[in-house]
Amino acid sequence: MKERVITGVKPTGLVHIGNYFGAIKPTLEMSKSFETLVFLADYHALNFITSAKELREFSLRLASTYLACGLDPEKIVFFRQSDVPETFELNWILSNVTPKGLMNRAHAYKAIVEANESEGQDRDHGVNMGLYNYPILMAADILIYDTKYVPVGLDQKQHCEIARDIAQYFNKRYGETFMLPEAKISESVGTIVGLDGRKMSKSYNNTIELFCDEKTLQKTINKIVTDSRTPGEPKDADCTLAKLYELFATKDEAQDFKEDLKSGLGWGEAKKMLFEKMNSFIKPMREKYDYYVSNPDLVEKILQAGAEKARLIARATLNRARQAVGVNKKES
Ligand code: TRP
Numbered sequence: 001m002k003e004r005v006i007t008g009v010k011p012t013g014l015v016h017i018g019n020y021f022g023a024i025k026p027t028l029e030m031s032k033s034f035e036t037l038v039f040l041a042d043y044h045a046l047n048f049i050t051s052a053k054e055l056r057e058f059s060l061r062l063a064s065t066y067l068a069c070g071l072d073p074e075k076i077v078f079f080r081q082s083d084v085p086e087t088f089e090l091n092w093i094l095s096n097v098t099p100k101g102l103m104n105r106a107h108a109y110k111a112i113v114e115a116n117e118s119e120g121q122d123r124d125h126g127v128n129m130g131l132y133n134y135p136i137l138m139a140a141d142i143l144i145y146d147t148k149y150v151p152v153g154l155d156q157k158q159h160c161e162i163a164r165d166i167a168q169y170f171n172k173r174y175g176e177t178f179m180l181p182e183a184k185i186s187e188s189v190g191t192i193v194g195l196d197g198r199k200m201s202k203s204y205n206n207t208i209e210l211f212c213d214e215k216t217l218q219k220t221i222n223k224i225v226t227d228s229r230t231p232g233e234p235k236d237a238d239c240t241l242a243k244l245y246e247l248f249a250t251k252d253e254a255q256d257f258k259e260d261l262k263s264g265l266g267w268g269e270a271k272k273m274l275f276e277k278m279n280s281f282i283k284p285m286r287e288k289y290d291y292y293v294s295n296p297d298l299v300e301k302i303l304q305a306g307a308e309k310a311r312l313i314a315r316a317t318l319n320r321a322r323q324a325v326g327v328n329k330k331e332s
Pocket residue numbers: 006007008009010041044137138141142150152156159
């Protein structure tokens with residue numbers, strides 16, 4: 001039997017090129033060697049998105065993005081967190097073995113407390129219980145699927161360790177019930193550069209949306225920061241444009257592009273070439289994306305079918321936990 005990995009993604013915005021190369025593509029790669037579950041962490045997103053319309057829209061768009069990028073729902077169990085109610089019941093059970101101090105030490109919460117303190121605010125200013133308990137819900141997500149590996153970026157490493165700690169607290173009190181998960185930290189896929197040469201990130205406002213329309217893509221590429229060298233002057237082959245070009249081109253094409261820059265290719269021309277290269281890569285996926293976004297019923301059907309498969313696993317685990325703590329086993 002293949003080992004199981006799970007990935008949760010929060011529907012809190014539109015996917016950009018950094019997300020594609022840093023998260024989506026590696027997940028799809030990994031699914032070739034592991035039994036893979038991917039879910040939309042919509043209940044985790046509740047802490048960031050307070051408009052129902054937005055949450056619905058982002059969820060549909062995120063699901064459509066994964067499907068358009070090649071997620072095959074026959075091979076990957078693809079579903080929405082909120083469609084697996086067992087998770088939220090397990091969340092409660094786990095709350096009872098989770099020391100409050102463990103939550104106090106979670107990075108996201110700690111960062112807010114520290115900021116509040118330095119501003120002379122009440123330490124819990126702006127903190128709700130959803131934020132505070134976020135790591136317990138994430139532990140429920142992970143433990144309920146008997147997960148072996150959780151592929152995450154460094155920012156989520158602590159959350160995975162907390163999930164493992166909680167599993168150990170539970171197992172110690174009630175006997176072996178949960179599998180101990182491990183974070184699999186993605187060897188930084190090589191950071192994807194943004195428009196200004198820094199890491200592509202929503203917080204720097206330097207992203208290129210993966211499935212924007214062609215015109216917007218062209219306009220965004222035109223915003224890539226370059227130096228003031230004129231056409232004919234040799235350019236730095238290690239510039240942002242070349243780094244982005246590399247992601248979408250073959251090795252030879254990328255080499256040629258760099259040579260062209262060194263021998264004086266103008267920035268305007270280079271941007272046109274980058275647009276053509278990116279667009280030809282993205283276009284077929286964008287067509288699928290647009291198709292899914294305009295067929296929400298189809299996406300819903302896929303997610304419901306995925307939730308059914310996920311619940312088969314979740315029910316069995318939850319039953320083990322229910323029995324372990326002394327409440328009745330449920331029909332499964
Ligand atoms: N906390 C994760 C993030 O912000 C999302 C997430 C929720 C998750 N549940 C998970 C990731 C379970 C992996 C496993 O990116």
